[in-house]
Amino acid sequence: MGDSVLTNKQGLTEKEFLSLYNAEQYERPSVTVDMLVFTVMNEIKESYRKLPEKALKILLVKRGNHPFMGYWALPGGFVDMNESLEEAALRELKEETSIDNIYMEQLYTWGDVGRDPRTRVIGCSYMSLVDSSKLCVQAGDDADDAKWFKINYNVIEQKNTVLGKGCKVQNRVRLILSNDSEELTALVKVDKTFDGNIVRVSRELTESDGIAFDHGKIIEYAVSRLRNKIEYTDIAFSFMPEQFSLTELQQVYEVILGKKLLKANFRRKVSEMVMVTDEYTKDAGHRPSRLYKYNPNWVERHFD
Amino acid sequence: MGDSVLTNKQGLTEKEFLSLYNAEQYERPSVTVDMLVFTVMNEIKESYRKLPEKALKILLVKRGNHPFMGYWALPGGFVDMNESLEEAALRELKEETSIDNIYMEQLYTWGDVGRDPRTRVIGCSYMSLVDSSKLCVQAGDDADDAKWFKINYNVIEQKNTVLGKGCKVQNRVRLILSNDSEELTALVKVDKTFDGNIVRVSRELTESDGIAFDHGKIIEYAVSRLRNKIEYTDIAFSFMPEQFSLTELQQVYEVILGKKLLKANFRRKVSEMVMVTDEYTKDAGHRPSRLYKYNPNWVERHFD
DNA sequence: ATAATAGTGTCTTTCAGACAGTATAGT
DNA sequence: ACTATACTGTCTGAAAGACACTATTAT
Numbered sequence: 001m002g003d004s005v006l007t008n009k010q011g012l013t014e015k016e017f018l019s020l021y022n023a024e025q026y027e028r029p030s031v032t033v034d035m036l037v038f039t040v041m042n043e044i045k046e047s048y049r050k051l052p053e054k055a056l057k058i059l060l061v062k063r064g065n066h067p068f069m070g071y072w073a074l075p076g077g078f079v080d081m082n083e084s085l086e087e088a089a090l091r092e093l094k095e096e097t098s099i100d101n102i103y104m105e106q107l108y109t110w111g112d113v114g115r116d117p118r119t120r121v122i123g124c125s126y127m128s129l130v131d132s133s134k135l136c137v138q139a140g141d142d143a144d145d146a147k148w149f150k151i152n153y154n155v156i157e158q159k160n161t162v163l164g165k166g167c168k169v170q171n172r173v174r175l176i177l178s179n180d181s182e183e184l185t186a187l188v189k190v191d192k193t194f195d196g197n198i199v200r201v202s203r204e205l206t207e208s209d210g211i212a213f214d215h216g217k218i219i220e221y222a223v224s225r226l227r228n229k230i231e232y233t234d235i236a237f238s239f240m241p242e243q244f245s246l247t248e249l250q251q252v253y254e255v256i257l258g259k260k261l262l263k264a265n266f267r268r269k270v271s272e273m274v275m276v277t278d279e280y281t282k283d284a285g286h287r288p289s290r291l292y293k294y295n296p297n298w299v300e301r302h303f304d
Numbered sequence: 305m306g307d308s309v310l311t312n313k314q315g316l317t318e319k320e321f322l323s324l325y326n327a328e329q330y331e332r333p334s335v336t337v338d339m340l341v342f343t344v345m346n347e348i349k350e351s352y353r354k355l356p357e358k359a360l361k362i363l364l365v366k367r368g369n370h371p372f373m374g375y376w377a378l379p380g381g382f383v384d385m386n387e388s389l390e391e392a393a394l395r396e397l398k399e400e401t402s403i404d405n406i407y408m409e410q411l412y413t414w415g416d417v418g419r420d421p422r423t424r425v426i427g428c429s430y431m432s433l434v435d436s437s438k439l440c441v442q443a444g445d446d447a448d449d450a451k452w453f454k455i456n457y458n459v460i461e462q463k464n465t466v467l468g469k470g471c472k473v474q475n476r477v478r479l480i481l482s483n484d485s486e487e488l489t490a491l492v493k494v495d496k497t498f499d500g501n502i503v504r505v506s507r508e509l510t511e512s513d514g515i516a517f518d519h520g521k522i523i524e525y526a527v528s529r530l531r532n533k534i535e536y537t538d539i540a541f542s543f544m545p546e547q548f549s550l551t552e553l554q555q556v557y558e559v560i561l562g563k564k565l566l567k568a569n570f571r572r573k574v575s576e577m578v579m580v581t582d583e584y585t586k587d588a589g590h591r592p593s594r595l596y597k598y599n600p601n602w603v604e605r606h607f608d
Numbered sequence: 609a610t611a612a613t614a615g616t617g618t619c620t621t622t623c624a625g626a627c628a629g630t631a632t633a634g635t
Numbered sequence: 636a637c638t639a640t641a642c643t644g645t646c647t648g649a650a651a652g653a654c655a656c657t658a659t660t661a662t
């Protein structure tokens with residue numbers, strides 16, 4: 001830290017300055033953390049022969065208090081003074097859903113002025129990808145309920161315009177979050193403007209039904225990031241149990257990317273990332289498949 | 305927002321709840337924004353024949369008050385209640401360096417407890433890449449001085465350990481920031497742990513000389529992100545003026561990646577991203593080179 | 609036997625790396 | 636003529652996409 005003999009324009013040394021410093025004199029925003037917990041789960045089997053389909057899911061909690069009481073929200077809450085953002089995110093997740101000890105990465109920080117009707121709130125969001133077989137969710141103290149919602153992500157409109165020295169891509173994304181008893185929707189307008197060498201992305205929530213705050217927009221952003229990142233990193237493995245078949249792994253890729261992949265090519269692509277085991281699936285109604293595990297020595301990973 | 309007839313456990317409607325809500329009752333951290341403004345500048349020519357070398361630079365301001373008075377810091381400051389994070393970042397940059405109206409993207413939000421000796425501070429950092437030919441920096445009201453520092457980024461130590469079901473990569477990065485009169489350094493320990501399917505990255509500032517707060521760590525992170533992103537996006541063009549030669553563009557890539565590239569291959573790679581003009585450089589001391597401009601219709605961009 | 613999935617071989621096209629070669633201004 | 640840079644052609648091998656083929660289990 002600064003040399004303690006130095007004095008500032010008011011003639012104060014650093015020690016004096018710090019002892020007089022009072023954060024209370026300034027109006028400050030509140031800070032929250034929000035968790036986006038994703039998993040890929042099996043849906044019901046159609047027949048004894050067929051493999052179960054998989055679906056991408058997100059964990060939401062039902063708000064037990066105003067504002068947006070009764071709406072579904074991302075688990076999260078206010079950051080305490082003596083915990084880091086990561087600690088706050090893990091604490092809130094545990095309080096609201098009883099989920100403990102999972103990996104996560106920072107997603108984005110949302111700071112628009114009108115995001116929260118209570119006061120000015122800066123929201124720092126974190127994303128977690130979990131293996132559903134390990135988890136057992138139950139609502140905690142602070143939430144009425146915690147449930148997994150199946151994610152339906154659809155680009156329903158695309159408009160490209162060529163401007164003078166750039167262009168504009170306008171997308172509308174329809175998000176449908178559903179489970180046995182509920183269906184929530186959001187419509188997000190994603191505009192990318194290329195002006196000269198400058199790219200500007202703006203996201204706007206134009207419709208939100210049953211989802212609290214601007215969380216529909218945050219979920220849309222997270223899914224688009226997830227789709228992007230699965231192509232050039234190994235995050236998909238965070239969804240997998242210890243052992244898995246290559247078909248299951250492929251299903252995870254397909255459900256996130258929202259498209260079918262060719263088996264032979266997919267296997268070539270992931271071959272370096274996995275290690276064979278000598279175990280097989282059984283009672284499948286058809287030929288059993290070999291089980292693999294993640295190869296921790298896989299090197300060519302990329303990070304954001 | 306919630307149906308106004310609903311009442312919470314205290315029997316309050318949403319309207320009543322909001323009118324009684326008082327953010328002051330909770331202790332809150334302060335929130336700052338920090339700007340990482342990068343540019344690529346020409347260094348002096350060695351001879352009338354040779355092309356000037358290029359160097360990656362970052363803009364820092366000299367702190368005029370405690371804490372870290374006299375140290376160099378990222379331009380930035382506290383967020384006001386009625387401005388978004390982006391607005392705050394642009395305002396602070398203008399106040400401290402007179403730079404106006406540039407593009408930026410969010411980098412990361414830093415929330416460790418002891419980051420700032422004054423109080424608990426959450427710092428949201430933004431990254432900007434600018435064409436140096438357009439800029440003229442001068443210190444603003446809030447800073448004693450604003451200067452460009454040449455960035456030297458070196459991985460000085462690498463250690464790989466294979467663990468039980470994962471592995472660990474430990475890097476030490478030496479950062480040297482220098483200009484005519486100053487030399488600042490930082491040493492950052494970057495640990496990546498792969499445990500099962502989980503990747504955890506931790507960054508620790510183990511040495512910092514002349515750089516305020518944890519800004520050495522933030523700069524290290526930004527440079528590593530920049531290196532990564534230049535490979536799969538078109539951000540490099542943000543450093544370029546309207547018209548440029550392909551050699552200049554290649555120099556920008558080389559200076560960021562910290563390695564030489566082969567000309568023929570580089571040109572093939574960027575050919576789709578640029579458009580020819582019918583202009584040439586002149587007075588170069590050797591064969592003139594064709595000038596190009598950015599092709600705004602280039603489609604295969606990726607975003608994080 | 610049959611349904612459904614498991615798993616492989618190979619053709620083609622595309623792209624990245626390496627390197628050798630030719631072209632052209634200023635002095 | 637010489638220097639330093641501008642620019643192009645092509646060989647190679649790796650990776651991505653498409654598709655056809657064989658193998659194996661439960662019922």
